Amino acid sequence: MREATVDKMQIFIVMFFVSLIMSIQSPIFTPYAAMIGASSVMIGIMLSTASLANLTGNLIAGPLVDRFGKRIFITLPLFISGVIFIGHALVNDWISLLILRALNGFSLAFLIPAALALLSGYAANSQQQGKNMAVNGILGTVASIIAPVIGGNLGALIGYTNTYFVIGLALILTAIYTTVFLKDRQIVVINKANWFQPSSSLRQSHLFASPNLPIVYLAGFAVMYIHGVIIYEVPYLTVERGLSTVSTGIMFSFMSIGTFLALSLFFINRFDPIKRIIFGLFGMCMSLFVLFNTSMDIVILLFFIGVFFGIIMPAMATALTDAVSREGYGRAFGVMSAVYSLGVIISSFVTGVIRDVISPYFIAFLIGMAVLTVIGYSRLRSSKSIRSEVH
Numbered sequence: 001m002r003e004a005t006v007d008k009m010q011i012f013i014v015m016f017f018v019s020l021i022m023s024i025q026s027p028i029f030t031p032y033a034a035m036i037g038a039s040s041v042m043i044g045i046m047l048s049t050a051s052l053a054n055l056t057g058n059l060i061a062g063p064l065v066d067r068f069g070k071r072i073f074i075t076l077p078l079f080i081s082g083v084i085f086i087g088h089a090l091v092n093d094w095i096s097l098l099i100l101r102a103l104n105g106f107s108l109a110f111l112i113p114a115a116l117a118l119l120s121g122y123a124a125n126s127q128q129q130g131k132n133m134a135v136n137g138i139l140g141t142v143a144s145i146i147a148p149v150i151g152g153n154l155g156a157l158i159g160y161t162n163t164y165f166v167i168g169l170a171l172i173l174t175a176i177y178t179t180v181f182l183k184d185r186q187i188v189v190i191n192k193a194n195w196f197q198p199s200s201s202l203r204q205s206h207l208f209a210s211p212n213l214p215i216v217y218l219a220g221f222a223v224m225y226i227h228g229v230i231i232y233e234v235p236y237l238t239v240e241r242g243l244s245t246v247s248t249g250i251m252f253s254f255m256s257i258g259t260f261l262a263l264s265l266f267f268i269n270r271f272d273p274i275k276r277i278i279f280g281l282f283g284m285c286m287s288l289f290v291l292f293n294t295s296m297d298i299v300i301l302l303f304f305i306g307v308f309f310g311i312i313m314p315a316m317a318t319a320l321t322d323a324v325s326r327e328g329y330g331r332a333f334g335v336m337s338a339v340y341s342l343g344v345i346i347s348s349f350v351t352g353v354i355r356d357v358i359s360p361y362f363i364a365f366l367i368g369m370a371v372l373t374v375i376g377y378s379r380l381r382s383s384k385s386i387r388s389e390v391h
Contacts, residue, residue, distance in 0.1 A: 007122075007182075007183050008119065008122045008132075010181045010182050010183070011115060011118055011119050011122075011136075011182070012119075012135065012136060012139055013177075013181075014074065014115070014174065014177065014178055014182060015115055015119075015136055015139060015140060016139040016140065016142070016143055017143075017170075017174045017177075018078070018111070018115075018171075018174060019139070019140040019143035019144060019147070020143035020144075020146065020147050021147075021167055021170045021171055021174065022147075022167075023143055023144045023147030023148060023151070023252075024147045024148075024150055024151035024154065024163070024166075024167055025085075025151060025163070025164070025167055026144075026147070026148050026151060026231065026235065026249075026252055027148050027151050027152045027155065027235055027248040027249040027252065028151050028152070028154075028155040028160050028163055028235075029235065030043055030232075030235035030236055031155075031160070031235065032155075032160040032164075033046060033094060033097060035160065036091065036092065036093060036094055036097065037093060037094050038094035038097070040236065040352050040355065040356075041352045041353060042094055042098075042352075043232075043236075043352060044232065044348045044349050044350075044351055044352020044353065045098070045348075045349065045352065046094070046097065046098050046101050047101075047228070047231075047232060047344065047345075047348035047349075047352075048344075048345045048346075048348040048349040048352075049098060049101060049102045049105070050101040050102055050104065050105035051105060051228075051341045051342070051344040051345035051348065052102075052105070052341070052345050053101075053102040053103070053104075053105035053106040053109070054105035054106065054108060054109045054337070054341040054344075055109070055337075055338045055341035055342055055345065056106065056109070057105070057106040057107070057108075057109020057110055058109045058112075058113060058334045058335070058337040058338035058341060059334060059335070059338050060109070060110075060334075061073060061109055061110040061113045061114065061330070061334045061337075062113055062330050062331035062332070062333065062334020062335060063330070063331055063334070064110070064330075065110070065113055065114045065117055065330030065331075065334065066117070066328065066329070066330035066331055069184045070114040070115070070117055070118035070184050070330070071114075071118070071178070071182055071183070071184035072184075073110040073111065073113075073114035074110075074111055074114050074115055074118070074178055074182060075175050075178045075179055075182070076110070076175075077107045077108055077109075077110045077111040078111065078171050078172070078174055078175035078178065079171075079172060079175040080107040081104055081107050081108055081111075081168075081171050082167075082168045082169065082170075082171030082172035082174075082175060083168065083172070084100055084103055084104045084107065084168070085104070085164055085167045085168035085171060086164065086165055086168035086169070087100050087168075088100055088164040088167075088168070089160075089161040089162070089163075089164035089165045089168070090161075105341075109337065109341075112333070112337050113330055113333040113334040113336075113337050114330070116136075116317065116329075116333045117329040117330040117333050118184065119132055119133075119136060120132070120317075120321050120329045120333075121329065129317070129318050129321050129322075130269030130273070130314050130315075130317075130318040131266060131269055133313070133314040133317040133318060134263050134266060134269060134314045137259070137263040137310065137313055137314055138260060138263040138264060141256050141259040141260040141263055141306075141310065142256075142260060144252065144253075144256040144259070145253045145256040145257055145260060146253075148248070148249035148250070148251075148252035148253050148256075149249045149250060149253055150249075151163065151249055152247070152248060152249030152250070153249070154166065212274060212319055212322075212323055213320070213323050213324075214378070215274060215277070215319075215375050215378055215379075216274075216277065216316050216319045216320055216323075216336070217335065217336065217339045218371050218374060218375065219277045219278075219281055219312070219316065219371060219375060220316055220336055220339045220340055220343070221339050221340075221342060221343040221371070222281060222343065222367055222368045222371035222372075223280075223281060223284065223309065223312055223313075223316075223343070224339070224340040224341075224342075224343030224344050224347070225343040225344075225346060225347040225364055225367050225368075226284050226285075226288065226305075226347070226364045226367075226368055227309065227343070227344070227347075228343060228344040228345075228346075228347030228348050228351070229347050229351050229360045229361060229363075229364045230255070230302070230305065231344075231348075232347070232348055232351045232352070232360070233351065233355070233360055233361070234248060234251050234252065234298075234302070235248050236355075250299075251298065251299055251302055252302075254299045254300075254302050254303045254306070255302040255303060255305060255306035255309075256306055257303060257306065258302070258303040258304060258305065258306025258307035258308075258309070258310065259306040259307065259309050259310035259313075260306075260310065261307060261310070262306070262307045262308070262309070262310025262311045263310045263313075263314065268311065269314065269318070273314075273315040273316070273318040273319040273322070274315075274319055274379070276311055276312065276315035277312055277315045277316060277319065277375075278372065278375060278376070278379075279308075279311065280308040280309070280311035280312035280315065281308070281312060281368055281371065281372055281375075282372060283304065283307070283308035283311070284305055284308045284309065284312075284368060285365050285368035285369050285372065287301050287304045287305045287308065288305075288361045288362075288364050288365040288368065289365050291361045292359040292361040292362045292365070316336070320332050320333070320336055347360075347364065350363065351363075
């Protein structure tokens with residue numbers, strides 16, 4: 001038991017440092033891309049391309065993680081990503097940056113499903129699963145509170161290129177840490193026959209057999225669409241309004257503080273995860289509605305968006321693991337990561353194209369409400385079906 005706890009702590013430590021290091025770039029990427037000649041549309045394409053590569057990798061990663069173990073798919077992507085981030089500092093044009101973003105998105109696609117699948121294996125029931133995911137979320141949120149401020153100040157003090165050198169080196173050091181301390185204690189069964197058939201694997205694990213799974217995936221898309229709009233629009237204030245990267249980092253930190261507070265409420269893990277998803281998504285939509293209709297301080301609204309984001313994310317992970325067996329965790333989280341990537345892909349591209357015509361926040365609000373309507377209708381129809389079977 002103690003050994004398992006220590007191993008779980010190592011996962012938490014690795015995920016914390018990965019979140020910290022990756023979030024350092026959030027306030028500097030957009031101004032850096034603009035500095036080397038990328039337009040708003042090109043920046044949107046860069047973000048979309050990286051997410052598309054990430055989506056492709058997610059679908060490939062799931063079956064491989066379940067068959068060959070989690071540790072290798074955590075360590076190797078960290079080494080590769082570290083080298084690629086150092087490459088970010090050496091580019092002279094936006095085309096090279098676009099290529100590096102795509103390669104980085106693909107390499108990191110294997111990391112998150114592997115790490116979440118490894119962490120999920122240490123939960124004995126749904127409540128423990130929710131607590132583990134909440135703790136992981138808290139650590140990631142603490143990292144995202146600190147990291148934008150670090151990134152903004154690094155960008156201002158040592159420049160964008162040197163900041164990318166720091167990010168790359170830090171990821172490589174984290175990869176070395178995983179080779180020494182991270183253990184894959186769960187049983188790995190290598191099935192050489194049909195080992196690389198994602199669609200077959202999905203069917204074998206019955207990932208779509210539960211009526212709740214389409215709801216979870218649909219909500220995941222909407223949440224990440226909204227998140228993608230925020231990630232795009234807030235740093236762009238640096239370019240449009242002449243703000244410093246420090247100011248942008250502080251804005252992201254307020255959003256992360258809201259997420260941290262929500263994740264700290266461990267008692268909410270006792271409630272139905274689907275209801276938490278519905279509540280959190282509705283709250284995000286209302287925050288967006290206020291954002292594009294009033295002149296309220298954006299920092300306050302980002303805080304509330306962070307709160308609702310913190311309510312949703314552990315709920316989605318819990319609902320996912322409730323619906324599949326342990327053997328299918330890698331595939332389930334691979335599909336979920338692909339859905340997340342799809343939301344960011346579409347939001348980044350759409351935002352870059354329409355932002356001069358219509359508020360991206362308004363479009364995100366419409367998408368969130370449309371998904372809520374579909375989820376509500378699905379739940380209503382499901383409850384009617386259950387009542388009819390009872391009678």
